Amino acid sequence: MKRLVLTIALLAAAPALAQAAPLRIAAPAKAPGACAALPASAPAGERAYYALLAKRLEVEVQKCPVADAAAAGAALAAGQADLAVLDPAAFAPVAKTVRAILTVRPDGSLNRIPIVVAVKSGSSRKTLADLRGGVAAFGGVGRAAYDTPRRALADQGADAGFFAREDRPATPDLAVAELRAGNADALVLNAAAWQRLCRGDEPGEDLCKDLTVVWRGRPRAAKALAVRRDMPEQLRYRLIGIHMPMHLEATDAFAWGSSWIAGGAEFEPTEADALLPTQAAR
Amino acid sequence: MFRRRLGLFGAALALGAAGLAGCGGKAEGQGEGFAGMSQIRMAVRGSEDDPRMARRWSAYSDYLKAATGLPVKLYESSDYNGTIQALSSGQVDIATIAGGGYANVDAQVGDKVTPILTVRQAEGDMGYYSALLVKADSPFRTIQDLKGRSLGYVDFNSTSGYLYPRAMMREQGIDPDSFFGKTSFAGGHTQAVMALENGQFDATIINVAGGDPEHGFSTGAHFTMARRGLVDLDDFRIIWTVGPVPNAAIVVRTDRPQAFIDAARGALAAMPYDDPDLWRDTGQADGGALTAVNRTHYADIIALRAADLAQRRGGEGREGGRP
Numbered sequence: 001m002k003r004l005v006l007t008i009a010l011l012a013a014a015p016a017l018a019q020a021a022p023l024r025i026a027a028p029a030k031a032p033g034a035c036a037a038l039p040a041s042a043p044a045g046e047r048a049y050y051a052l053l054a055k056r057l058e059v060e061v062q063k064c065p066v067a068d069a070a071a072a073g074a075a076l077a078a079g080q081a082d083l084a085v086l087d088p089a090a091f092a093p094v095a096k097t098v099r100a101i102l103t104v105r106p107d108g109s110l111n112r113i114p115i116v117v118a119v120k121s122g123s124s125r126k127t128l129a130d131l132r133g134g135v136a137a138f139g140g141v142g143r144a145a146y147d148t149p150r151r152a153l154a155d156q157g158a159d160a161g162f163f164a165r166e167d168r169p170a171t172p173d174l175a176v177a178e179l180r181a182g183n184a185d186a187l188v189l190n191a192a193a194w195q196r197l198c199r200g201d202e203p204g205e206d207l208c209k210d211l212t213v214v215w216r217g218r219p220r221a222a223k224a225l226a227v228r229r230d231m232p233e234q235l236r237y238r239l240i241g242i243h244m245p246m247h248l249e250a251t252d253a254f255a256w257g258s259s260w261i262a263g264g265a266e267f268e269p270t271e272a273d274a275l276l277p278t279q280a281a282r
Numbered sequence: 283m284f285r286r287r288l289g290l291f292g293a294a295l296a297l298g299a300a301g302l303a304g305c306g307g308k309a310e311g312q313g314e315g316f317a318g319m320s321q322i323r324m325a326v327r328g329s330e331d332d333p334r335m336a337r338r339w340s341a342y343s344d345y346l347k348a349a350t351g352l353p354v355k356l357y358e359s360s361d362y363n364g365t366i367q368a369l370s371s372g373q374v375d376i377a378t379i380a381g382g383g384y385a386n387v388d389a390q391v392g393d394k395v396t397p398i399l400t401v402r403q404a405e406g407d408m409g410y411y412s413a414l415l416v417k418a419d420s421p422f423r424t425i426q427d428l429k430g431r432s433l434g435y436v437d438f439n440s441t442s443g444y445l446y447p448r449a450m451m452r453e454q455g456i457d458p459d460s461f462f463g464k465t466s467f468a469g470g471h472t473q474a475v476m477a478l479e480n481g482q483f484d485a486t487i488i489n490v491a492g493g494d495p496e497h498g499f500s501t502g503a504h505f506t507m508a509r510r511g512l513v514d515l516d517d518f519r520i521i522w523t524v525g526p527v528p529n530a531a532i533v534v535r536t537d538r539p540q541a542f543i544d545a546a547r548g549a550l551a552a553m554p555y556d557d558p559d560l561w562r563d564t565g566q567a568d569g570g571a572l573t574a575v576n577r578t579h580y581a582d583i584i585a586l587r588a589a590d591l592a593q594r595r596g597g598e599g600r601e602g603g604r605p
Contacts, residue, residue, distance in 0.1 A: 269548070
């Protein structure tokens with residue numbers, strides 16, 4: 001009975017104990033040092049950002065001055081910080097213990113939408129790298145049909161000159177017709193266009209049974225807010241949930257918190273490996 | 283009207299283990315548990331276009347449970363008003379609701395309920411369209427051809443199937459209360475398509491998406507029904523579209539703990555990135571994502587709802603019962 005009472009007491013006390021732990025933000029600074037509360041002399045936007053996180057998480061938020069983004073990544077990996085802005089170079093060495101959680105969508109830009117590269121089933125080209133020197137048919141022009149897919153491919157090493165020719169017919173239907181006719185080696189679409197193209201109007205119909213996806217992925221993030229992979233999910237989700245409406249609720253905090261991307265419109269969640277510098281097509 | 287559908291989970295002691303894990307000097311445990319909440323009550327619409335919705339909502343609730351550590355109870359409403367009343371009365375904590383429904387909630391309880399998320403499609407669109415649908419073998423080619431004929435709306439609380447198209451008709455010089463010979467409510471998008479198929483109306487108004495008026499559409503009630511083998515797309519013709527209408531919102535009661543609201547928003551918004559297969563399983567379009575919104579995003583719909591109510595109070599209601 002005593003053991004049960006003790007267990008219940010420990011369980012009841014656990015949240016309070018946990019809440020005493022500060023949230024530590026690693027941030028590049030001229031003078032690296034220990035984590036500490038933000039000084040009163042900090043810029044107003046920075047104070048607004050820290051104050052918002054502190055209020056919503058109900059914990060003290062500390063700043064951990066570090067030399068650069070690489071040091072911030074190392075601090076995350078070592079458990080000496082909880083949140084930091086990383087770029088792909090800083091992320092790569094700590095990718096096993098650190099993950100991306102939020103990026104900033106620039107004003108006027110699309111989300112980091114997934115891109116699909118498909119070939120005719122039975123093609124000798126089995127990977128994205130195999131498509132070097134081939135002909136790619138994109139599903140049109142514009143940001144969703146060409147610009148974003150092109151950027152995602154470049155992130156994978158399939159940059160300008162990777163394909164011998166890039167065709168941009170007006171619609172996904174025309175692009176897939178080009179592939180099927182043998183006038184292109186690969187079809188490049190955003191995932192929404194691919195889904196619409198392949199989903200039939202009859203029960204269980206798959207209009208793309210004759211095609212094989214050889215690569216699927218999002219454009220790589222230029223920078224992202226990152227945390228340790230073992231951060232409890234609830235805390236990670238709260239951080240996402242606090243950041244996402246920041247541009248609506250606390251514009252000063254948003255301006256400072258998103259300043260690592262020019263012209264930021266809003267925070268958006270991201271996949272764990274958004275910063276991973278994949279080079280599959282090189 | 284409103285019934286508890288899935289009592290998925292028993293009482294949970296989620297706060298303990300996760301909370302203890304946060305004692306290592308890292309900020310791991312902040313906010314475990316939500317004061318005053320022992321479960322999450324989520325309102326969902328049932329059997330709208332697709333009976334597989336139940337399975338989808340079950341997956342949705344499993345995800346939310348894993349994310350928050352709280353058991354999730356789904357409350358399935360059989361019509362729009364069920365969700366509206368559940369939100370307004372505080373019977374549920376969170377719900378997905380179309381803009382017109384939210385406008386109704388807003389009129390009842392104001393800022394006690396707020397939208398937190400909506401879908402941004404891959405191409406950046408954040409809305410869908412209302413489409414006037416007729417039988418393909420009918421003589422109707424334009425909305426003007428329907429003067430004096432029968433029209434089936436979806437529901438009084440439907441945005442795309444009632445509120446928005448009526449406002450746009452007025453803008454185009456058509457008084458929806460006198461132009462048609464008879465109007466009635468089908469009760470849902472699926473019911474509206476079936477009633478049209480069965481000859482109960484000359485036309486109906488439903489939602490369509492996955493495209494635009496110039497290039498055509500690929501999603502919506504009659505597309506979903508065709509994929510289930512219930513109707514043949516060739517049996518229908520769209521003769522008038524208006525939009526875009528702001529996409530439906532995920533809304534929460536604002537008198538719930540802020541930590542819960544933040545966690546729910548973060549968890550749901552992370553789904554297309556953390557679990558893209560589940561995102562698709564819940565019926566969402568590939569490449570779409572959730573973006574943060576607030577009341578301002580639906581201000582036009584709120585104004586349309588108020589104007590429509592005022593218009594109806596000023597004239598004779600012509601809507602009859604369901605077909």
